[in-house]
Amino acid sequence: MKSICFVTNYKKTYFFDAIGKEIQSQGGKVYWIVLNNMLYNYLLPTYGAESLLLVNKEQGSFPNGKVGEYKLNELVSVDRALKYYGEWSYDFLRNIQKPIYDFISSNKISYVFGETTYAHEVMLCRMLKDKKELNCKYLHPQTIRIPGYHFTFLEDEFQSEIFEGVKFDTYEDGFVIQVQRPTESVVNENRVKKSMNVLSKLKRSTRFFTQKNMELDDPSISPTNLKGRLNKGLSEEWNRLTYLS
Structure with missing residues (x-):
């Protein structure tokens, strides 16, 4: 293996x-x-x-x-x-x-x-x-x-090349694939809706001030200065609002 x-x-x-x-x-x-x-x-x-x-x-x-x-x-x-x-x-x-x-x-x-x-x-x-x-x-x-x-x-950063080892499902002639909303889109919408309730907003506010669950040694975490975190937090809140509009 x-x-x-x-x-x-x-x-x-x-x-x-x-x-x-x-x-x-x-x-x-x-x-x-x-x-x-x-x-x-x-x-x-x-x-x-x-x-x-x-x-x-x-x-x-x-x-x-x-x-x-x-x-x-x-x-x-x-x-x-x-x-x-x-x-x-x-x-x-x-x-x-x-x-x-x-x-x-x-x-x-x-x-x-x-x-x-x-x-x-x-x-x-x-x-x-x-x-x-x-x-x-x-x-x-x-x-x-x-x-x-x-x-x-x-295989690529642009998500355009499918790995050659992938085996695709085969369908009989005449089989109709039902076009439906992408699963990820449904999951994201439900996640955003849930994030807009009062309890979720309170938890985010608490994490903002306490920096709870922020791994400060992680390079994929934005700088922890107040201005940077505030800009990032406001941007995320705006994205949530506009996602549902």
């Missing part, structure tokens, strides 16, 4: 973890690239330190040689957190390249599964396409619209 690796990404981490435990129970080897200490400590008892690579703010501040050019200006400018960190953002993306390369190489990892949301994820996708000698693919699991209740694995 091939060795695989997951990249932590907030709540998606727990979904990946459930899959990882099942793979591990069947004799597979599972590795992780981890963005903060909280998730590192959560995953440690199950997978062991040798299977985890921590690339938080502290680790990403240690100088390391880069392994390629991956348009870091482009990545930083659109990243929801790194764009606020100035020159350190570029240092971080350069410094994590070699440790990740060595981690994948030494453990002979064949597939890395992750999102394409943050700069480090997109950079990793680009790096694995560039470094053919690693013989490793970056795959992004994603739901598809037609037919509904299906998902696939995408």
Whole structure:
């Protein structure tokens, strides 16, 4: 069985973890690239330190040689957190390249599964396409619209290339696929509606002032100064309102 690796990404981490435990129970080897200490400590008892690579703010501040050019200006400018960190953002993306390369190489990892949301994820996708000698693919699991209740694995940051190993369902001639609203759209709408009740707003306000559940060593977390958090919070509230309008 091939060795695989997951990249932590907030709540998606727990979904990946459930899959990882099942793979591990069947004799597979599972590795992780981890963005903060909280998730590192959560995953440690199950997978062991040798299977985890921590690339938080502290680790990403240690100088390391880069392994390629991956348009870091482009990545930083659109990243929801790194764009606020100035020159350190570029240092971080350069410094994590070699440790990740060595981690994948030494453990002979064949597939890395992750999102394409943050700069480090997109950079990793680009790096694995560039470094053919690693013989490793970056795959992004994603739901598809037609037919509904299906998902696939995408190979590129633009979500346009379906992994060649995916097997599609076959349908008999004359079978009609029902066009329906994307499942993710329904889930998001329900989530936003729930977030607009008084209790949810109170919880968000409490978290804003206490900084509860904010992993400050995570590079995908925006800077914690009051002005930055206020701007981000107001922007999110506006997005919730306009999403439902």
